[in-house]
Amino acid sequence: MCGIFGYIGTQQALPLLVEGLRRLEYRGYDSTGVAIHGENDVAVHKTVGKVADLQAILPGQVEGTMGIAHTRWATHGGVTQVNTHPHHAHDGNIHLVHNGIIENFRSLRQHLEQQNIECISETDSEVLVQMMALERAQGATPLEAVQRTLKRVRGTWGLCIMFRDENMLICARNGSPLIIGQGEGEMFVSSDPHPLTSHTQRVVYLDDGDVAVVSRSSITMHSGQGRPSQPNVTVLEEEWGESELGDAPHFMLKEIYEQPDALRQCIAGRIDREMGSGRLGGMRLRHDTLVQTPHVRLLGCGTAYYAAEIGQMLIEKMARIPAVTHISSEFRNNDPVINPKALYLAVSQSGETADTIAAVKEIKLKGGQIFGVVNVVGSTIARLCGQGVYIHSGPEQSVASTKAFTNMVAALAVFATQLGRTRHLSKEQGRELIDQLQQAPHLMETYFEDTGPLSEAVDLLAEAKSVLYLGRGLSASVAKEGALKLMELAYIPCLAYPAGEMKHGPIALLEEGSPVVVVAPNDHLKEKTLSALHECKARGAKIILIHEKGDSIASEGDVSIAVPSIHPWLTPLLTVVPLQLLAYETALRLGRDVDRPRNLAKSVTVE
Numbered sequence: 001m002c003g004i005f006g007y008i009g010t011q012q013a014l015p016l017l018v019e020g021l022r023r024l025e026y027r028g029y030d031s032t033g034v035a036i037h038g039e040n041d042v043a044v045h046k047t048v049g050k051v052a053d054l055q056a057i058l059p060g061q062v063e064g065t066m067g068i069a070h071t072r073w074a075t076h077g078g079v080t081q082v083n084t085h086p087h088h089a090h091d092g093n094i095h096l097v098h099n100g101i102i103e104n105f106r107s108l109r110q111h112l113e114q115q116n117i118e119c120i121s122e123t124d125s126e127v128l129v130q131m132m133a134l135e136r137a138q139g140a141t142p143l144e145a146v147q148r149t150l151k152r153v154r155g156t157w158g159l160c161i162m163f164r165d166e167n168m169l170i171c172a173r174n175g176s177p178l179i180i181g182q183g184e185g186e187m188f189v190s191s192d193p194h195p196l197t198s199h200t201q202r203v204v205y206l207d208d209g210d211v212a213v214v215s216r217s218s219i220t221m222h223s224g225q226g227r228p229s230q231p232n233v234t235v236l237e238e239e240w241g242e243s244e245l246g247d248a249p250h251f252m253l254k255e256i257y258e259q260p261d262a263l264r265q266c267i268a269g270r271i272d273r274e275m276g277s278g279r280l281g282g283m284r285l286r287h288d289t290l291v292q293t294p295h296v297r298l299l300g301c302g303t304a305y306y307a308a309e310i311g312q313m314l315i316e317k318m319a320r321i322p323a324v325t326h327i328s329s330e331f332r333n334n335d336p337v338i339n340p341k342a343l344y345l346a347v348s349q350s351g352e353t354a355d356t357i358a359a360v361k362e363i364k365l366k367g368g369q370i371f372g373v374v375n376v377v378g379s380t381i382a383r384l385c386g387q388g389v390y391i392h393s394g395p396e397q398s399v400a401s402t403k404a405f406t407n408m409v410a411a412l413a414v415f416a417t418q419l420g421r422t423r424h425l426s427k428e429q430g431r432e433l434i435d436q437l438q439q440a441p442h443l444m445e446t447y448f449e450d451t452g453p454l455s456e457a458v459d460l461l462a463e464a465k466s467v468l469y470l471g472r473g474l475s476a477s478v479a480k481e482g483a484l485k486l487m488e489l490a491y492i493p494c495l496a497y498p499a500g501e502m503k504h505g506p507i508a509l510l511e512e513g514s515p516v517v518v519v520a521p522n523d524h525l526k527e528k529t530l531s532a533l534h535e536c537k538a539r540g541a542k543i544i545l546i547h548e549k550g551d552s553i554a555s556e557g558d559v560s561i562a563v564p565s566i567h568p569w570l571t572p573l574l575t576v577v578p579l580q581l582l583a584y585e586t587a588l589r590l591g592r593d594v595d596r597p598r599n600l601a602k603s604v605t606v607e
């Protein structure tokens with residue numbers, strides 16, 4: 001979704017801002033703009049479209065060593081140039097970029113109109129800059145103008161504000177992430193850690209309620225009622241992996257093929273083969289907590305939710321205690337009953353998903369023990385939980401999540417093993433699982449050596465009106481993840497069902513030639529899945545079958561794709577990979593924008 005980048009220092013700001021915007025592109029956006037503070041004026045350039053479109057309209061040189069920039073994902077008001085950030089005050093003295101949503105912007109707009117100030121855009125964000133200008137006109141300092149305005153605002157914000165007569169930026173956060181990167185005589189502001197990594201490792205994460213005054217050489221925090229304070233500077237943990245595309249045609253393909261290494265990073269140092277157990281230090285789990293926990297609840301959205309479903313089943317299989325998965329937005333809106341002895345896991349790649357953040361806050365408020373299962377180090381969910389497990393996938397830039405899914409599953413499998421060993425899982429069973437988990441990266445690589453007849457499957461999918469995905473048990477969640485991938489990338493309506501449920505409704509959709517993707521690894525449910533497969537075939541469906549190598553059921557598919565065999569509880573780590581590739585290849589065949597599918601954003605930071 002929206003992205004912010006800001007700079008104050010001694011270098012020319014424009015190239016740094018454009019590069020920052022480029023690194024924010026993966027979040028998904030529809031328009032982009034910059035404002036550069038020159039010697040006598042502020043130059044603003046903005047456009048609908050991509051950063052490349054912005055670059056095309058920029059003049060040869062724009063002098064200035066301070067500036068702010070934004071990628072906008074439209075919420076309030078259409079995708080137009082005037083709605084694009086940065087927004088400016090009616091007197092031209094303040095410019096601002098905003099991530100988040102201002103809930104009471106209508107009443108604030110009315111208030112401005114009563115003061116004869118007309119907003120020129122349809123956005124909720126513009127009211128903020130106009131309100132600040134009003135405060136300035138009444139004698140407030142820049143900081144007071146920001147603070148007084150924010151007191152009147154309801155909603156969420158990550159803000160970077162630039163004043164024409166001041167050599168400083170003011171940043172503020174409430175519910176939308178903002179990070180300040182500290183350089184030598186220069187400062188960077190970003191809503192996302194990626195654009196900072198090439199400039200500095202020293203960062204300040206703003207917390208909700210923080211307001212920071214940022215000059216070239218200092219950051220001063222003005223939070224709550226207290227005195228100004230020095231910020232808490234931390235070191236940005238280096239993430240493994242490159243966030244650059246390199247030779248790959250798309251981030252999605254690059255990230256699919258990074259899965260073996262990502263998986264190695266995820267499990268390294270986290271398993272105790274001798275004890276046949278997991279060892280997740282960041283969870284800070286006490287033995288008595290593990291032994292006494294009555295149940296586990298997992299939360300997530302989209303891909304994270306499907307990974308959590310698999311985690312839930314693994315916890316029940318290994319630890320024999322009840323586990324339930326919830327869609328974050330549903331969970332927190334239903335006044336959940338929180339058991340302080342239960343363990344709650346918030347699963348999220350970005351760590352910035354608004355619905356999951358709200359669920360975490362609800363659980364904390366009611367005294368629950370919540371742990372993050374998160375990729376982005378230092379993200380809001382990771383910091384809110386304060387305990388948990390980083391999945392260490394490295395930067396995931398494609399909107400479609402791939403390597404984060406397999407690492408979420410792996411991290412949850414390690415957690416389930418650890419929990420299981422305090423209960424019903426024997427040392428031998430634990431060791432077997434751990435051995436197989438360690439094998440999984442190599443097995444993925446083996447699959448990549450021969451990915452099977454993908455293009456034949458794409459022939460069926462690309463022409464389809466809709467696609468049905470079926471699986472049972474762990475594979476039902478894999479089917480859902482495969483369907484989500486094809487739907488979001490190729491824009492083909494997809495339905496995923498536990499195979500046994502197919503005859504209770506979705507079977508009505510089948511007609512001659514309808515493609516059905518069946519996920520049927522060699523587990524105890526395979527035979528039952530095959531019954532559903534036969535019911536589909538009998539109605540003329542064309543079957544794309546994902547099965548284990550060497551299994552005689554290969555002949556059941558019209559197109560059959562084999563993955564290497566693994567422990568039945570770990571099959572999602574392998575069966576999901578061809579589904580990711582199918583979605584990628586089908587989207588390519590249909591000429592879709594694979595890395596940035598329409599309407600979607602990488603981090604869904606609004607509710």
Ligand code: M6R
Nearest residue numbers: 302303304348349350353400401
């Ligand atoms: O960052 P998160 O894992 O919390 O994101 C959750 C979903 O928004 C995300 O998985 C989404 O469904 C992806 N586009 C799936 O590919």
